[in-house]
Amino acid sequence: MSLSAAINTAQQIFSNTGQQTAIVSKNIANSSNPDYVRRLAMMGVDAEGGYYIKIQRAQNEALFKQNITSISGATAQTRLLDGLTQMQAVFGGNDYGTSPSTYLATFRSSLQTYAASPGNITIASSTIADAKDLAYSISTSATAVQNIRADADKEILEQVGMLNGYLTQFETINNEIVGNLATGKDASDALDQRDRLLKQIAEIVGISTVTRSNMDTVIYSADGTVLFETLARKVTFTPSATFDATVTGNPIYVDGVALKAGTGGNTTSEGSLASLVQLRDDVAPKMQSQLDEVARMLVTMFKENGLPGLFTWSGGTIPTAGTIEPGIAASLQVNPLAEADPRILRDGGFNGLVSNTDGSAGYTALLDSYIVAMDTTQSFDTDADLGGSASIMTYASSSIGWLEQLRKSASTSNDNKTAMLAQTQQALSNQTGVSLDEELALMLDLEQSYKASAKLLSTVDEMLTTLLNTVR
Structure with a gap:
């Protein structure tokens, strides 16, 4: 040499x-x-x-795509569980101590005590106080459920804004990658940025990707709608000003196609948006319907002379039997006449129909009929997802059981999906990390x-x- x-x-x-x-x-x-x-x-x-x-x-493309899928599933499951945990907190947390079913049991017990001592004005007052607690529990629970829906709607708006921002950034980075590779420049840093954006997008909406020969990437939503192809597609959403039992939330549109909501405790959602829609349009409305059915039955069971008696609501009528009356729970209250004179519960007279005509202190016929009614099978609307017949006591307990079963399913699934995400992240890190x-x-x-x-x-x-x- x-x-x-x-x-x-x-x-x-x-x-x-x-x-x-x-x-x-x-x-x-x-x-x-x-x-x-x-x-x-x-x-x-x-x-x-x-x-x-x-x-x-x-890079390991197969592991990266698996990681993206795990991110979407785990994020969706966590968001649903958070919403169900919020709903559980509305009813008093793990023991559901402030749930309508708890106050309903207390009120029934008070009715029995009052029926045993119908001449005791102190017990009469206590029974009316328990009725007020029951009505307040139902109305505040209904308001809280609607607040959860409103919060979900606001979060949807925020995340749609974030998603559009990520897609715009993705367009810039994607063009940079294609340009760099076409001119022989190193595109490694830009590729890292693009992968990071894909992870952030996957947290919000489920995605799949296709990478072309020039390293241009196309993004599809989980149901096949194009999110990005050369240009970022627009994701649109119009928030609702207020929420009550009669308001249906607006859909999210991806390039003009409505995003599908998830279903079940082990949610089919991919990405947080689908879980938020599920929470806003399925889970919370179902709970609202169950509260409305309990409120409707209370108004019906304690009616007098064809009109509301002990329990009243803003509609001022007896709702149609076996049919949900949307929003009745939010306005449920105890008749002011009962607060003025608690003995009216024993004697009647809310609407001019006095049953205890001679004012006997030992009269219990009305009180006994109320207690029997609370243990009698009634007809409920099956749209509330708790079956069509049950006593009001059983129905109220079943409502809490429905929520707890859904929450437990979501919790177990969240553990599984979070573990799966950790495994895919570790596998990807082992292959591509430092x-x-x-x-x-x-x-x-x-x-x-x-x-x-x-x-x-x-x-x-x-x-x-x-x-x-x-x-x-």
Whole structure:
């Protein structure tokens, strides 16, 4: 080998080693960055027999897509569970201590106590107080359920804004990647950014992707609607100003196609948007309907002379039998006449029909009929998802059981989907993440390569010095 060839070889080794060292250093610096994919400095040979460095990413497309799917599923499940936990809190948390079923049982017990001592005005007052607690529990629960719907609607608006922002950023990064690769530039950093955006998009809406030969990526929603193809598609949503039992939330449109809501405790939702729609349009309305049915039955069972008696509502009528009266729960209250004179519950007279005509202190016929009615099978609207017949006591307990069963299913599924997400993230990290041990070992190898190149240059320098001294 000539001296000039040796010098050129050493220079090339220094150049390649420098590039490889820079890549290793970058890997080490990003070892804790979950969105960074390890860079590989691959050695190549050009047409003239020279060596060059080509940078590659340790990407695993199959594991990345699996991770994206897990992100969507886990995020959706967590958001549904959060909503169900909020709803559980409305009724007093784990023991449901402030639920209508709890107050209903207390009120029934008070009626029995009053029937045993119908002449005791203190017990009469206590019974009316328990009736007020029951009505208040139902009305405030209905308001809280509608607040949960309203909060979900606001969150949908926020997330739709975020999703549109991510899609706009994706368009910019995607164009940068295509342009860089077309001109032979390194697109690794832009590819990392694009992958990060895909993860953020997947948290909001379930997606699938197709990458074309020029590395241009197309994004589809979980139901096949195009979210991005060359240009970002618009996701639109109009929030509702207020929520009550008669208001239906507006749909979310992806490129003009309505986004489907999830179903079940182990939700079919992918991404938080579908879970929010499920919570707003399915779970919360079902609970609202169940509260309305309990309120409707109370008004019906305690009616007098064809009109509301002990329990009244804003409609002022006896609702249609076996049919949900939307919103009745929110306005349920105890008749003010009962507060003025608690004995009216024993005697009657809310609407001019007095049953205890002689004012007997031992009269219990009305009280007994109310107690019997509360234990008698009644007709309920099956749209409330609790069956068509039950006593009001059983129905109210079943409502809490329905919520708790749904919440437990969501909790178990959340544990499973979160564990699956952790596994896919770990598998992806093992394939594409940075291992400090590997990078440090590679750095030592590069150091030895550098030392060998330096030794070669040192040897060439000595030979040149000897040659020059000889010429002199």
